Amino acid sequence: MTSSARPLLNRRLAEFGTTVFAEMSALALRTGAINLGQGFPDTDGPEEVREAAVRALRDGRGNQYPPGPGVPELRTAVAAHQQRRYGLSHDPDTEVLVTAGATEAIAAALLALVEPGDEVIALEPYYDSYAACIAMAGGTRVPVTLRPREGRFRLDLDELRDAVTDRTRLLLINTPHNPTGTVLTREELASIAELAVERDLLVVTDEVYEHLVFDDAEHVPLATFPGMRDRTVTISSAGKTYSFTGWKVGWITAAPPLVTAVRSAKQYLTYVSAGPFQYAVAEALALPESYFTDLRTDMRAKRDVLASGLEEAGLTVYRPSGTYFITADIRPLGETDGIAFCRALPERAGVVAIPTAVFYDHQDMGAPFVRFAFCKKRPVLEEAARRLKNAR
Ligand SMILES: *Cc1c(COP(=O)(O)O)cnc(C)c1O
Secondary structure, three states: OOOOOOOOOOOOOHHHOOOHHHHHHHHHHHHOOEEOOOOOOOOOOOHHHHHHHHHHHHOOOOOOOOOOOOOHHHHHHHHHHHHHHHOOOOOOOOOEEEEOHHHHHHHHHHHHHOOOOOEEEEEEOOOHHHHHHHHHOOOEEEEEEOEEEOOEEEOOHHHHHHHOOOOEEEEEEEOOOOOOOOOOOHHHHHHHHHHHHHOOOEEEEEOOOOOOEOOOOOOOOHHHOOOOOOOEEEEEEHHHHHOOOOOOOEEEEOOHHHHHHHHHHHOOOOOOOOHHHHHHHHHHHOOOHHHHHHHHHHHHHHHHHHHHHHHHOOOEEEOOOEOOEEEEEOHHHOOOOHHHHHHHHHHHHOEEOEEHHHHOOOHHHHOOEEEEEOOOOHHHHHHHHHHHHHHO
């Protein structure tokens, strides 16, 4: 221990000392409440994908350091997926990089592309690692707030335009969006793309929920818009799509100079990871279309169970078009402080949720919103829905 008065945690990270997830998970454990706070599934992904991992382990594939960019089988499978689904063609050797989950991809992209003093625009509320990674890169985050209007959280394009300055380096976009469940529309994405081209900005886009879109919503990668292919780093991951969040297999697709830049940072973070799992995810990416359709159908039904429960409990629900989260407004219950509400909810109703305020810089704007995860078994969600009637 140092005896000086200087804090141990450096200034860049001082505001990120603890996360609300730890507090809420501890509360869930102590009270026996149903944990709809943290977003991980309570059922593992497909048996055949798990078996593929076992086979790779047994056959000695990936037990030693895999190649820095990722095993060729996975890079080829990622490129094939992008081509098949979105018509995006990527060279597996120069335009795909495997990472330790999307988390490392985000960190490596920001550490590689952001110079101290650069401004990074992120949609608020934002995924919690964005703020910390921008800070680690020495950048300044500039939040643009998604505002609830007519049933969904929307991006105000004028506000986005006004947020761009001469110091803006990149736009950090997330669609389908955690925590609001918004899927940016083709029109919104086209405007983001136009702005990026006009102001010559890089774009890092987190698309880990690309397969979790419901009803009429459609996921369109930003990289497909005119002028975007060469300025966009597209991030995805196996965690959410295949319900293997513990495997931490993610990837980026981008033009060669961007992949090279991101790889320069990535090689000193983990270097490589998850060898045998990379082979298994290569097989997962080649699953028939029915896998993705069934995943969506199952998640949509779960969404509806939880959404109805929350509505019956009296909250205003923003029924998500994507992701496995529901953001709800607690004001109809006469409550205004989501943090206090979430601290009381386990005792009151036996359910744990996350106050969305922690994902905002403008905490006042996020104060009345609470996030619930619905990637849980049907009976768990049904029981949560029953219990939530005691939330008043
Ligand atoms: C879960 C999540 C991630 C992290 O993905 P990993 O592959 O588990 O690292 C990144 N971004 C968003 C928006 C997420 O919800």
